[in-house]
Amino acid sequence: MHFFQHFGRYILFLKGMFSRPEKFKVYMDRTLLEMNNIGIGSLGIVAIIAIFQGAVTTLQIAYQLISPLVENPVIGSIVSDSSMLELAPTITCLVLAGKVGSHIASEIGTMRVTEQIDALEIMGINSAGFIALPKIVAGVVMIPMLIVISIFLSNVGGVIAGEASGILTPDEYLQGARGSFLAYNLFFSLIKAFTYAFIITSVACFQGYYTSGGALEVGTSSTRAVVYSAVLILFADYVLTQLLL
Amino acid sequence: MIDLKDIRKAFDGREVLKGITTSMEPGKTNLIIGASGSGKSVMMKCMVGLLRPDSGSIHYDGRDFLGLQHKELREIRREIGMLFQGSALFDSSTVQENIEFPLKMFTKMTPAERLDRVNFCLEQVHMEGINSKFPAEISGGMKKRVGIARAIAMDIKYLFCDEPNSGLDPVTSRVIDELLMEITQEFQVTTIINTHDMKTVFDIGDKIVFIYEGQKWWEGKKEEVRQSGNPELQAFINASYFG
Ligand SMILES: Nc1ncnc2c1ncn2[C@@H]1O[C@H](COP(=O)(O)OP(=O)(O)OP(=O)(O)O)[C@@H](O)[C@H]1O
Numbered sequence A: 001m002h003f004f005q006h007f008g009r010y011i012l013f014l015k016g017m018f019s020r021p022e023k024f025k026v027y028m029d030r031t032l033l034e035m036n037n038i039g040i041g042s043l044g045i046v047a048i049i050a051i052f053q054g055a056v057t058t059l060q061i062a063y064q065l066i067s068p069l070v071e072n073p074v075i076g077s078i079v080s081d082s083s084m085l086e087l088a089p090t091i092t093c094l095v096l097a098g099k100v101g102s103h104i105a106s107e108i109g110t111m112r113v114t115e116q117i118d119a120l121e122i123m124g125i126n127s128a129g130f131i132a133l134p135k136i137v138a139g140v141v142m143i144p145m146l147i148v149i150s151i152f153l154s155n156v157g158g159v160i161a162g163e164a165s166g167i168l169t170p171d172e173y174l175q176g177a178r179g180s181f182l183a184y185n186l187f188f189s190l191i192k193a194f195t196y197a198f199i200i201t202s203v204a205c206f207q208g209y210y211t212s213g214g215a216l217e218v219g220t221s222s223t224r225a226v227v228y229s230a231v232l233i234l235f236a237d238y239v240l241t242q243l244l245l
Numbered sequence B: 001m002i003d004l005k006d007i008r009k010a011f012d013g014r015e016v017l018k019g020i021t022t023s024m025e026p027g028k029t030n031l032i033i034g035a036s037g038s039g040k041s042v043m044m045k046c047m048v049g050l051l052r053p054d055s056g057s058i059h060y061d062g063r064d065f066l067g068l069q070h071k072e073l074r075e076i077r078r079e080i081g082m083l084f085q086g087s088a089l090f091d092s093s094t095v096q097e098n099i100e101f102p103l104k105m106f107t108k109m110t111p112a113e114r115l116d117r118v119n120f121c122l123e124q125v126h127m128e129g130i131n132s133k134f135p136a137e138i139s140g141g142m143k144k145r146v147g148i149a150r151a152i153a154m155d156i157k158y159l160f161c162d163e164p165n166s167g168l169d170p171v172t173s174r175v176i177d178e179l180l181m182e183i184t185q186e187f188q189v190t191t192i193i194n195t196h197d198m199k200t201v202f203d204i205g206d207k208i209v210f211i212y213e214g215q216k217w218w219e220g221k222k223e224e225v226r227q228s229g230n231p232e233l234q235a236f237i238n239a240s241y242f243g
């Protein structure tokens, strides 16, 4: 289908979610459930990525900056800054696009091809809103929290790798990290996280909702959700960095 | 009574429903029969509002279904129950949650009242005591019955069933047929069933509508089916028995 047609449908899908809200409490319950799925369910993978990313970045920066003129704390400040500004939010969200996005798309796609969405519609329920809204809200709330955790843990990884390899002491690392900390950078990082979270969940919901056919098409939708949201995340990354830094 | 007038529906320029005019009798089992691809499912989807016809009108007891505003449309929706071909139970919810879902969304019932209602509906389909099972844990025939229980959870007036017997063995098919008839009679609902099972037609059919290539080719009472003198209908019946 033509790109603009797709995009138009996506916008209409988002708009359609907000009309005719049914029982608030049911929405609330579903949102909490999704927050648990998305947030708690992704904690493990997010932690692993963050620690290794921090560790690897530390080793790599140390390697690139080998020079008697560079003081050790500089390494800490570079690692903590690049983790916060780019690596933690972007890498984590690219992985979450795979984990959360494909899960959402295949769940909703299956509901579509097994007529569960039709069953909701028959009852007079706004199926797009009922299914997608709780997932999008949950993602937009939980993913930024995961990113904050990820930022913290990538510094932990950096400290560990610095100490283990004898490149710099924890004190030197923290001195560098503290020295370059800017609240604005954290804010920028969270703006990215919100944007990525919305991209991941809404694109996955959209792809799943407009699945037609059978099991094979559910797989296709899920793949599409991951590919489209990954590309959109990288694009948004560029645009946000250009605008806000 | 549901009145359809000159319903047309095309997909990508190919007309699937070519002007269907008929009516569904109140308190009766109305059977829509026809070969695969003749347009039965599309016709049913148009009737319940899952598809919008390109032209024509549908009246539910005089209420213009296609011209209604949100609020009135919602009211009619509450009066409609549907059993889907694959049952369409919510697979992340238990049987209990499936059946009470419409009650939760649309009534102010307390949890105890809901439980009563769920048990009552399960009793109607002879499936007591499976409240805590998940759809994946029950057989196809049981899923259909739970699907019926969910469809009748609200006080419905119209019950739609798309191929209620597909994928079921002959014995279970008869059980489902009987259930549908019992429910139609006990609750005086207008039941509309899509089927190509001729046994269903002769067992529980009141009114029969034969769809042939997107057109209403014949309609009448079950008793008249054999003497219809309509060659396509005759061929369809014969094929079902000797094919
Ligand atoms: N959403 C759709 N888009 C395009 N074509 C469709 C769509 N739905 C149905 N059709 C076409 O409409 C025709 C009638 O389909 P329908 O599902 O109503 O047949 P049916 O009588 O229910 O058959 P069966 O007994 O096999 O269920 C078919 O040729 C089908 O390909």
Ligand SMILES: [Mg+2]
Pocket (backbone or CB within 6 Å): B040, B041, B042, B163, B194
């Ligand atoms: Mg069909």
